Each structure stands twice: as C-alpha cells, then as structure tokens.
Amino acid sequence: MNGVRGQLTVLVAATMSLVLLAFLVPLALLLRSEAEERAISAATLRAQSLAALVALEQNPVDAVAAEPADARTSIFLPDGRVTGAPATRTPAVELAMRGRAFTAEAPGGVEVLVPVQGLPGGSAVIRSFVPESVLHEGVGRTWTLLFLLGLGLFLLGLVFADRLGRRLVGSVTALAGTADRLSNGDLDARVALSGPRELQRVGAELNRLAARIGELLAAEREDAADLAHRLRTPVTALRLDVDSLRDSEERSRLAADVDAISRSVDEVIRTARRPLREGARPLSDLAEVAAERVAFWSALAEDTGRPVDCVLPPHAVPVRAAREDLAAALDALLENVFTHTPDGSALRVEVVARPDSGTLIVDDAGPGLPESRTGDLSGRGRSGAGSTGLGLDIARRVAESSGGTMSLGAGALGGARIRLDLGAPS
Numbered sequence: 001m002n003g004v005r006g007q008l009t010v011l012v013a014a015t016m017s018l019v020l021l022a023f024l025v026p027l028a029l030l031l032r033s034e035a036e037e038r039a040i041s042a043a044t045l046r047a048q049s050l051a052a053l054v055a056l057e058q059n060p061v062d063a064v065a066a067e068p069a070d071a072r073t074s075i076f077l078p079d080g081r082v083t084g085a086p087a088t089r090t091p092a093v094e095l096a097m098r099g100r101a102f103t104a105e106a107p108g109g110v111e112v113l114v115p116v117q118g119l120p121g122g123s124a125v126i127r128s129f130v131p132e133s134v135l136h137e138g139v140g141r142t143w144t145l146l147f148l149l150g151l152g153l154f155l156l157g158l159v160f161a162d163r164l165g166r167r168l169v170g171s172v173t174a175l176a177g178t179a180d181r182l183s184n185g186d187l188d189a190r191v192a193l194s195g196p197r198e199l200q201r202v203g204a205e206l207n208r209l210a211a212r213i214g215e216l217l218a219a220e221r222e223d224a225a226d227l228a229h230r231l232r233t234p235v236t237a238l239r240l241d242v243d244s245l246r247d248s249e250e251r252s253r254l255a256a257d258v259d260a261i262s263r264s265v266d267e268v269i270r271t272a273r274r275p276l277r278e279g280a281r282p283l284s285d286l287a288e289v290a291a292e293r294v295a296f297w298s299a300l301a302e303d304t305g306r307p308v309d310c311v312l313p314p315h316a317v318p319v320r321a322a323r324e325d326l327a328a329a330l331d332a333l334l335e336n337v338f339t340h341t342p343d344g345s346a347l348r349v350e351v352v353a354r355p356d357s358g359t360l361i362v363d364d365a366g367p368g369l370p371e372s373r374t375g376d377l378s379g380r381g382r383s384g385a386g387s388t389g390l391g392l393d394i395a396r397r398v399a400e401s402s403g404g405t406m407s408l409g410a411g412a413l414g415g416a417r418i419r420l421d422l423g424a425p426s
Helices: 003-055 060-065 091-097 139-183 197-243 248-272 286-303 323-340 391-401
Strands: 072-076 082-084 102-106 109-119 122-131 308-311 347-353 358-364 405-410 416-421
Touching: 003 072, 003 109, 003 122, 003 139, 091 102, 091 109, 091 122, 139 197, 197 248, 286 308, 286 323, 286 347, 286 358, 323 347, 323 358, 323 391, 391 405, 391 416
Parallel strands: 308 347
Antiparallel strands: 072 082, 072 122, 102 109, 109 122, 347 358, 358 416, 405 416
16 A cells, blocks of 8 residues: 555554553563463472371371372472472472472472471472473463453554555545646536535635636636727727728738737637636647648648648557647747748648657748747747747747657748647647
8 A cells, every 4th residue: 555545554554563562561471470470389389288187197198189180289298208209309498498498490390399387307398390381370361362362452453554545545636636627627527515614625625626617617717708899999990091092902912900900809809708618627639729720721722822732641640739829839830830931932831640649730832941040949929020929939849748759850841830839638
C-alpha cells in the first residue's frame, strides 16, 4: 500500500507492536515468576507438613509415601541415613542441618530444605525437590494464549487503521476528483463534505471556489456582450461612411479593410466568450484542424493564383492544444503569408506526426523573413512589414502553452518557414 493509507497502517503497526511488547513481555515474565512461586510454595508446604510428622516421631517412610508423585521428597536423618527419594547430601543439606530453612537451586530444578530439630541424635532435614517440569507447569500454555491475544489485538489495530486510512483517502480522492473535473471545465462539480473536519473545510472552500469561478465567467460573458455592442456600432457607422464614397476603387479597398476589422472584432468577441479553454488538458487532432483551415483558405489562394500544397498523415495526430487555438494559430500564419508575399507565391502546409505528438510546418515562396526576425521570437506587436506583428506571437503562445516551441527559418520553397512543435497530450 502506498500513500496516506499505507503510511497510517505502518504507523499503527509500529505503535501497536511497541505497546504490545511493552505490555505482554513483562506480563509473560510475571506469570512465569508466579508459576515458580506457586510450585515452590506447594513444595514448601509439603516439606513443612512432613517436618511436623517427623517431629511428632511418626514414621518418616510412610510420610514420604503419602506425597504426590510430581515432587521428590527426601529425609536426611541425624544418623546419616536418607529415607524417601534417593538424594545426595549436599552442602546445602549440611547448612540446613544447622537449623536454617531455605530454598536453593539444584541441577534440574529447585530444592526446598526444612530442618527438624529436637530429634534424638540431632537434627533432620526435609528436602522437597521441584523439577523444571513442575516449576514451569502451564507457563507455555499461558504464553501461547498471550501471543494469540497480542496477535489478535495487532490485527484488530491494522483493520482499524485501514478503515481510517480508507476514509481519509476516500475524502482526499473525492477532493482531487472534483478539482480535476473543475480543471476540465465541469463548473457544476461539487465535492460532498465528508471525512475529518479539516478535509470538510477544504471541501467547502473548493466548492466556494467553484461557485466563484462560475460567477467570474458569467461576469466575463456579460462584459463580452457589452463589448460586442460597443464595438459593432462604430464599425457599422464606418461601413456606412465607406459605402457613401464615390470612388469605387477606394470604396472597395476600404470596405475590405472594414470587413477585416469586423472579422477581427468577431474573433475577439468569440474568444472572449469562451468560458474555458477545454480544461487543463486540452486535446485535438492537428491533422484535422490543418485540413479544415487549408480548405477554408484555398478559395482565397485560388483567387490570388497561389499553389497550395497540403501534406497530411493518413491518421490522426493528437496534440495538447484546443481546437480553436490551433485554428487561430494556423489562420494567423496563413494570413501572414497572404499579406506579406506576392500573389502567385506557392504555399505549403505540412503536418508531421511524432511518436508522442505532432509538428505543424508552414512554408511559402515569398521573400522570407527579415534577418532581424529569424530566430527572434520576442517582441509582441513588433513587425517590419507594416502589420500589427501579432500573428507570429499568437502562434508562439499556442505552441508554448501546449508545452512545445516555435522556430523561424528559411523553407524549402525559398521563403519563410514557421515550425510549431506542439506538446504531447497528457
């Protein structure tokens, strides 16, 4: 698992492991110690009971025979004899003969030594031996239960962490999905408030942002409509003035200029009315757009005697640019060709498919670009041919906004070559 969900699970797993180790290990050691004390206490009680019998001059052998089989009990008599379970007279037994009762470790277990004083001939010692099997009886089973308990708690903690992580990740994923829909132009997208309070607050702010974007776009469309009204009125008045001219040649020339202004105004208004530019990841077919725009300009090319060669690949060429932006860029380049080259100059539009995107190349047979502009892509609004100088800048901005570049140079037809390397669709 990756991301927040995986990190939360790892954090809970580490924390649960530390807590369980800090709790279960001391508990396991405590239970082991309790088992040892219980076994030693039982052996001590048996030894003391037998010591009381010996002190009352009862038969020691019968007393030993009455002991449970899981404990080994021996009686060291004052005359050196040993009754009960066979045992060696160790230094611990000699020490107990002096009247001291204690517990000592012995090979294979623990021995409990209880002295019996006041007997004829001296003191006797009752030795009750507790083997390891009895000393730790039930400890293994208890540790197994503790391990299973810890494992169950650990798994329960992981399940809880996974559920919590899924809830957090679900809320964040919903936020990301809504933001993605907004970036792609769906202004009606809203996130359902869920999850922690902080994420709910982020969701509420994102919804407010989406609503604000809609308000701003609505205001922009209203401004565009107002601009259309304000611009069309003087253009219409100018057309009426042109139509009143007596010189037909002058009237035709100015009427063409007014038509160009009207088309430019319409294009500005149409662009301003576009509420979105096809989202944050636009996609269009470069070959299709090139074919459409070349067909549109072919009528003018035929009127001016320009041979037009359009070279397109047989398949689609997807690029990261809006269809309207590609059309505007190609129109600007073609308009430059018609404006700055003599009638009859050849024109070539070529679309080259790259492995991940496409390239648009426009060649002409005109006089070419001035040396000051070859390779120079700066200077918006600057032109050496009496135009606005915005055509190349429009094409450059379209190429760069897609993640590509524009280059200027000399073409195969002897004139200018404009090359747009467009970015790959994401």
